[in-house]
Amino acid sequence: MSELDQLRQEAEQLKSQIRDARKAANDTTLASVAANLEPIGRIQMRTRRTLRGHLAKIYAMHWASDSRNLVSASQDGKLIVWDSYTTNKVHAIPLRSSWVMTCAYAPSGSFVACGGLDNICSIYSLKTREGNVRVSRELPGHTGYLSCCRFLDDNQIVTSSGDMTCALWDIETGQQVSAFTGHTGDVMSLSLSPDFRTFISGACDASAKLWDIRDGQCKQTFPGHESDINAVAFFPSGNAFATGSDDATCRLFDIRADQELAMYSHDNIICGITSVAFSKSGRLLFAGYDDFNCNVWDSMRQERAGVLAGHDNRVSCLGVTEDGMAVCTGSWDSFLKIWN
Amino acid sequence: MHSVPQGRKLVESLRSERDMPRQLVSQATTDLIKYTEDHTPDDVFVKGFASDKLNPFRPKSSFQCAAL
Numbered sequence: 273m274s275e276l277d278q279l280r281q282e283a284e285q286l287k288s289q290i291r292d293a294r295k296a297a298n299d300t301t302l303a304s305v306a307a308n309l310e311p312i313g314r315i316q317m318r319t320r321r322t323l324r325g326h327l328a329k330i331y332a333m334h335w336a337s338d339s340r341n342l343v344s345a346s347q348d349g350k351l352i353v354w355d356s357y358t359t360n361k362v363h364a365i366p367l368r369s370s371w372v373m374t375c376a377y378a379p380s381g382s383f384v385a386c387g388g389l390d391n392i393c394s395i396y397s398l399k400t401r402e403g404n405v406r407v408s409r410e411l412p413g414h415t416g417y418l419s420c421c422r423f424l425d426d427n428q429i430v431t432s433s434g435d436m437t438c439a440l441w442d443i444e445t446g447q448q449v450s451a452f453t454g455h456t457g458d459v460m461s462l463s464l465s466p467d468f469r470t471f472i473s474g475a476c477d478a479s480a481k482l483w484d485i486r487d488g489q490c491k492q493t494f495p496g497h498e499s500d501i502n503a504v505a506f507f508p509s510g511n512a513f514a515t516g517s518d519d520a521t522c523r524l525f526d527i528r529a530d531q532e533l534a535m536y537s538h539d540n541i542i543c544g545i546t547s548v549a550f551s552k553s554g555r556l557l558f559a560g561y562d563d564f565n566c567n568v569w570d571s572m573r574q575e576r577a578g579v580l581a582g583h584d585n586r587v588s589c590l591g592v593t594e595d596g597m598a599v600c601t602g603s604w605d606s607f608l609k610i611w612n
Numbered sequence: 613m614h615s616v617p618q619g620r621k622l623v624e625s626l627r628s629e630r631d632m633p634r635q636l637v638s639q640a641t642t643d644l645i646k647y648t649e650d651h652t653p654d655d656v657f658v659k660g661f662a663s664d665k666l667n668p669f670r671p672k673s674s675f676q677c678a679a680l
Contacts, residue, residue: 279619286626297634305641312658320669340668357668454625490625492632509647511640526644528635533644553651554644555658568657572645597656598669612656612669 294531302524302533306572312555315568315578320598323354323608325361330602331388332589336377339593342600343384344608345375351386353398356600356610363405365396371417378423383408385429387418393431395443411441413448420462422471430471430485432459438473440485450488454481461503466510474501474515482527494525496532503548503560507571514557514571516545522559524571536569538576547589552596560587566601580611 273281328348335342341362343353349370353363371389378384387393397408416435423429424440428449432438438452438459457476464471470491474480480501482492494515503516512526512533520541524534536557543562550557556577557569566587568578585604592599598612613619652658661667 275616276613276619279616279623280613282623283613283619283626286623286630289630290626293630293634297636299636300638300641302637302641302644305638306645309645315657317657320667320671454622489628492629507644507647508651509644511647512644526635526637526640529637529640530632530634531637533637533641551655551657553648553655553658555648555652555655572648596654597667599657610669612661612667 294529297529298531302572303574306574309572311573311575312570312577315556317568317578317580317599317611319582319609319611321356321359321610323352323356323359323610324606325352325364326350326606326608328606329585329604330588330606330608331373332375332386333591333600333602333608334375334377334384335591335593335600336381337379337594338381339595339597341377341381342591342608343375343377344589344602345372345386345388346606347372348606351375351384351396353384354608356598363398365405368394368407374418374420376421376423376429378426380426382426383423385421385423387421387431389417391415391417391433391435393418393421393429393441395429409443409446411443411446411448413439413441416458419458419460422462422464424464424468424485430462430464432462432473434458436475438462438471438483440488450485452481452483452488452490454490454493455479457500460501463504463506463513465506466508472504472506472513474504474517476500478517478519480504480513480515480525492527492530494530494532496523496525497521499544502544502546505548505550507550508552508554512554514548514550516548516559518544520544522548522557522569524557534571534574536567536571536574536576541567546587547591549590549592549599551592551599558590558592558599560590560601562586564603566590566599580609582609583607 373388
């Protein structure tokens with residue numbers, strides 16, 4: 273047997289052992305443990321603001337840490353920074369490439385980033401001495417589209433790509449500090465842990481992976497979905513995460529138990545999920561769907577608790593503010609809506 | 613797995629994944645539920661706002677002006 277065949281065989285054996293180890297830890301279900309939890313009742317949220325200004329499909333949005341500003345990206349070739357309280361546009365940033373797929377706000381509020389089919393993560397400085405917004409760094413290096421990016425701080429950003437890898441960048445030098453390899457399909461989404469030491473990636477190979485940011489290693493791999501994972505979001509405690517997939521389900525995975533705990537689905541939901549986010553307590557899971565709605569799930573009892581209906585096209589992105597006071601949905605209908 | 617170096621890296625990674633200590637699902641689910649219960653009092657989507665004034669996105673129409 274060639275060494276490659278031996279390695280293939282060993283890999284299959286290890287995967288089988290991992291399955292067995294997960295089964296051994298699987299002594300109950302979330303459904304049974306949560307059965308006695310009081311239902312939370314119907315969640316009724318209203319649109320409090322509609323942000324109008326983009327001229328084409330919105331692909332991404334990200335709240336600033338102040339829970340007031342947010343940045344959105346549209347294939348009209350613009351990044352818009354909004355004051356969500358007043359609906360005013362703080363900045364309208366024309367992009368070099370209009371094929372944008374992701375955007376991010378730095379925790380400090382001083383930078384935003386975006387990228388897409390240009391394969392580049394572009395960093396924009398919002399607080400220049402001259403008072404205008406300009407590109408402060410371009411990070412080329414990925415050989416596929418940029419699907420997601422998130423700042424660790426003003427000098428470090430993590431990206432995910434259609435080239436099946438993620439990367440950690442030093443923005444000052446423009447270099448990749450670490451490459452996170454192992455997915456066998458386009459990586460579509462990433463979510464940083466609350467302590468910024470790890471992140472989760474979701475990919476078209478139907479698996480999610482947990483990575484250590486410092487050593488670049490894949491710590492855990494979570495199979496289960498039956499199709500592309502489009503969205504991932506950490507549970508606020510950092511010990512679990514949710515995923516949304518083209519298989520029409522969202523799932524909850526626990527990091528310490530190393531396995532899937534719950535599935536959020538319904539026979540009459542047959543379309544893909546584009547985006548997911550938890551409420552501040554983790555009890556609610558917001559999920560944006562291709563059928564123009566956003567469903568609100570009771571994450572523990574695995575029941576649908578509400579619907580945010582109001583968009584006239586796919587909900588492509590959503591996010592909950594850091595202070596937990598509002599959720600923003602962005603859509604292919606070119607509008608963003610703020611709900612609570 | 614297309615090459616020996618790639619295969620070795622994958623096998624090493626899978627070995628670590630196999631050897632990681634796992635918490636029982638009973639403990640993991642209990643911890644998650646406890647987290648949600650501890651933090652639900654502060655979750656405005658579940659509890660609502662105690663008063664409209666606390667909602668930074670309160671309807672603009674609630675700013676009332678009296679015509680003198």
